[in-house]
Amino acid sequence: MAKRRCDKPVLISILTLLTVILTASDALWRVDRWVYDLQLPLLASPASPEIVIIEVDQESLAEFGRWPWPRDIHARLLEFLAQSKPRAVALDFIFSEADKSHPEADAHLARALAQARPVVLPVVVEYNGKSLVETLPLADYAKHAALGHANVDLDKDGVSRSILLEAGLGERRWPAMPLALYAQQHPEFLENLPGLRTENGHDSLEGDFRVWLPFFDPSTDFVRLSYSAVLSGKIPARTFDGKYVLVGLTASGLERELPAPLAVGGRPMTGVEFIAAGLDGLLKQTLWQPLPGIWQFIASLAVAGVSVSLSTRFSPRWLPPAVLALSALILLCSWLLLRLSHYWFAPSVALCVLWFSYPLRSWRHFEKLIQSLFAERKRAFITLNAIADGVITTTPDGVIDYMNSAAIDIVGNRPPNSSSQQIDRIFALEIRDKPVAMADLIRKSIAENAPLKFSHCSLTVSGQHQITANLAIAPLMAGKNGPSGAVISINDIGERMLMAKMLLQKTEEQAVMRELINRAEQVSLAKSQFLSQMSHELRTPLNAVIGFAQLLQMDDPEHPLDPYHLDSVNEILKAGQHLLGLINELLDLAKIESGKIAMNIQSVALQDLIGDCAALITPLARSKGLDLTARNSLPQDLLLKVDPKRAKQILLNFLSNAVKYNRPAGRIDLHTQRIGSNRIRISVVDAGEGLAAQEQKLLFQSFQRLGAENSEIEGTGIGLAITKQLAELMDGSVGVSSTPGMGSTFWVEFPIEIEDVTTPDR
Numbered sequence: 001m002a003k004r005r006c007d008k009p010v011l012i013s014i015l016t017l018l019t020v021i022l023t024a025s026d027a028l029w030r031v032d033r034w035v036y037d038l039q040l041p042l043l044a045s046p047a048s049p050e051i052v053i054i055e056v057d058q059e060s061l062a063e064f065g066r067w068p069w070p071r072d073i074h075a076r077l078l079e080f081l082a083q084s085k086p087r088a089v090a091l092d093f094i095f096s097e098a099d100k101s102h103p104e105a106d107a108h109l110a111r112a113l114a115q116a117r118p119v120v121l122p123v124v125v126e127y128n129g130k131s132l133v134e135t136l137p138l139a140d141y142a143k144h145a146a147l148g149h150a151n152v153d154l155d156k157d158g159v160s161r162s163i164l165l166e167a168g169l170g171e172r173r174w175p176a177m178p179l180a181l182y183a184q185q186h187p188e189f190l191e192n193l194p195g196l197r198t199e200n201g202h203d204s205l206e207g208d209f210r211v212w213l214p215f216f217d218p219s220t221d222f223v224r225l226s227y228s229a230v231l232s233g234k235i236p237a238r239t240f241d242g243k244y245v246l247v248g249l250t251a252s253g254l255e256r257e258l259p260a261p262l263a264v265g266g267r268p269m270t271g272v273e274f275i276a277a278g279l280d281g282l283l284k285q286t287l288w289q290p291l292p293g294i295w296q297f298i299a300s301l302a303v304a305g306v307s308v309s310l311s312t313r314f315s316p317r318w319l320p321p322a323v324l325a326l327s328a329l330i331l332l333c334s335w336l337l338l339r340l341s342h343y344w345f346a347p348s349v350a351l352c353v354l355w356f357s358y359p360l361r362s363w364r365h366f367e368k369l370i371q372s373l374f375a376e377r378k379r380a381f382i383t384l385n386a387i388a389d390g391v392i393t394t395t396p397d398g399v400i401d402y403m404n405s406a407a408i409d410i411v412g413n414r415p416p417n418s419s420s421q422q423i424d425r426i427f428a429l430e431i432r433d434k435p436v437a438m439a440d441l442i443r444k445s446i447a448e449n450a451p452l453k454f455s456h457c458s459l460t461v462s463g464q465h466q467i468t469a470n471l472a473i474a475p476l477m478a479g480k481n482g483p484s485g486a487v488i489s490i491n492d493i494g495e496r497m498l499m500a501k502m503l504l505q506k507t508e509e510q511a512v513m514r515e516l517i518n519r520a521e522q523v524s525l526a527k528s529q530f531l532s533q534m535s536h537e538l539r540t541p542l543n544a545v546i547g548f549a550q551l552l553q554m555d556d557p558e559h560p561l562d563p564y565h566l567d568s569v570n571e572i573l574k575a576g577q578h579l580l581g582l583i584n585e586l587l588d589l590a591k592i593e594s595g596k597i598a599m600n601i602q603s604v605a606l607q608d609l610i611g612d613c614a615a616l617i618t619p620l621a622r623s624k625g626l627d628l629t630a631r632n633s634l635p636q637d638l639l640l641k642v643d644p645k646r647a648k649q650i651l652l653n654f655l656s657n658a659v660k661y662n663r664p665a666g667r668i669d670l671h672t673q674r675i676g677s678n679r680i681r682i683s684v685v686d687a688g689e690g691l692a693a694q695e696q697k698l699l700f701q702s703f704q705r706l707g708a709e710n711s712e713i714e715g716t717g718i719g720l721a722i723t724k725q726l727a728e729l730m731d732g733s734v735g736v737s738s739t740p741g742m743g744s745t746f747w748v749e750f751p752i753e754i755e756d757v758t759t760p761d762r
Helices: 002-025 029-043 058-064 071-082 103-115 177-183 187-191 227-231 271-284 293-313 319-341 348-386 405-411 438-448 494-504 507-553 563-594 606-623 644-660 693-698 719-729
Strands: 051-056 088-091 119-128 131-135 146-149 162-169 205-212 223-226 244-249 390-394 400-403 427-431 434-436 452-461 465-477 483-492 602-605 627-631 639-642 667-675 679-686 733-739 743-751
Touching: 002 293, 002 348, 029 319, 029 348, 051 058, 051 227, 051 271, 058 227, 071 088, 071 103, 071 227, 071 244, 088 177, 119 162, 119 177, 131 162, 146 162, 146 177, 162 177, 177 187, 177 271, 223 227, 244 271, 293 319, 293 348, 319 348, 390 405, 400 405, 405 483, 427 438, 434 438, 438 452, 438 465, 438 483, 602 606, 602 644, 606 627, 606 639, 606 644, 606 667, 639 644, 639 743, 644 667, 644 679, 644 719, 644 743, 693 733, 719 733, 719 743
Parallel strands: 051 223, 051 244, 088 119, 088 244, 119 146, 627 667
Antiparallel strands: 119 131, 162 205, 390 400, 390 483, 427 434, 427 452, 452 465, 465 483, 602 639, 667 679, 679 743, 733 743
């Protein structure tokens, strides 16, 4: 009870600490940006019709020549715009140096700026060598125009989502160009700017009032007019009445590109388009800002408290749906807060704390499960030892791995290491006076997946004494995937047969003796059937060992294991997982041979398949000092028609074999080539010892290790057999070419997805 009372405070402390660490470190910023970008399309509104962009596009460059143009061209544009009544005009061009070749053009542009007021010109804070400098327009231009900074910051993922409403060097601050434009009609807005206070954002560039842009619906766009079309008179001056006119570069190669979460056509934005997006947010009064850090922390902490409450109120069965429902509610609240109050609540910390609370709280349930598994194991052990018949379990090859008390009594004085010996070394079997190897019967029972029963067999035990027994051999079930060994039941009937012979001498007792023998045989058969039905339960101890070892391996800050014990746990877990892997391979082979395996054929990208397998095997190759190279010379969008899980299993089998059987400091090459019009071949080349021609013929047969069983390399010899049959089930094939002393090349061919070509109706 005291331990249960401590669970809740400990859980609260851990979740609080996790909230503090994640909030302070901003470690989950990528998740927050991803969620933010997903919400943008749901909140985006059509582009404002009050904004008009005059583009320096390819058509304009073709008419006026290469950029930069003479400044009298811009003067003519401003004179034309002065005929209408735009709310403000922005020239997104930097006029920082005088045109010494055409001073009259400079003067012309200065007069046009004075005539076309209000006009906004950009100020750019940029690096000149290693120091930041402000690049300002010429003084003659600046006195007739408002100035706004055109700097744009990129987030850590290289995407532009926000702007600083004020920025500059030292004490001098410039409003952002969208704000400078908006302030021409709404000067009072400058007195109370929204946004996050962010002093000294980048080196010596000082910025303040950061706001995030909502952008606009990419299915809409601002009014866009070609520079040349406006100057040619094709566009009437009244088009610009009451509009914000933005003039800038959009021609490819002339303007920097700014990646944005939302953009027309999904392409990066130009500088003038980004200014338009900022002005659009100001016009709609939808500029967003992050929720203050203290409120962000309080909200995440509140979620931690709710998580603890959920874990105590709901059973393990209903806790996952409750966590999912609360996760959806957190995302909904984040969206509603952004939509209604223009504050962005980053949900990643709250979601992480919520999901982390689930395993922390569930460990008590897992502990009870482990205890029940150990209790079940003990019960099975007691039951087996209470059976009067000898019970022996073996591997598919006939190696003994368990004997109950009755079986040990049959053997007599238990020989050393009898539990790991071949069964034929202990028992010599004769059926109807013919010698039979028990290992062969075990393999037959597993192959047929059915029990075998033999009566009145002669068993010579350890070459010393002989008994007569009823023998039953049944496959050992390790789950739903098939047998992983065999269970042998030995019913010693020697004494019963001697008694029968004595009773048969008396005519009156013959019928009774036959009835007793028949009943005894029925009991023996019932026991054999019972063992056959319960054989799948014998995998439970292995699962319990692995599960409890994993629990011990978990890092418990309050009761850490010392390195010696942790190494022991790791060895237990490694051995258990290796044994389970061998069992699973055998089950895969059994499923394939029985025709019970199902293929989920899908379209799979060849590049993704190769990349996933290479990423999984690279750490293992590096740990062995091997150099792994994966090259795909085929098109990146090429698709295969395969089962993705089984295709990856084939490649990983080839790659792991290349690691295991390679030479020190060797190489592994993975490359692709096209075979015919509808197949591709993926080859894995290693620098190992190679294989002789005779060995290559046996390589894809079950249980063929070609002498590797005498080495330290682990395996069962069925991996390549499974690989071959899986490939054939996907209409593929496998093969090998090898030169002794030079290395081997294992390859698999898969079919390519062929696009259907249909003839249109006439």
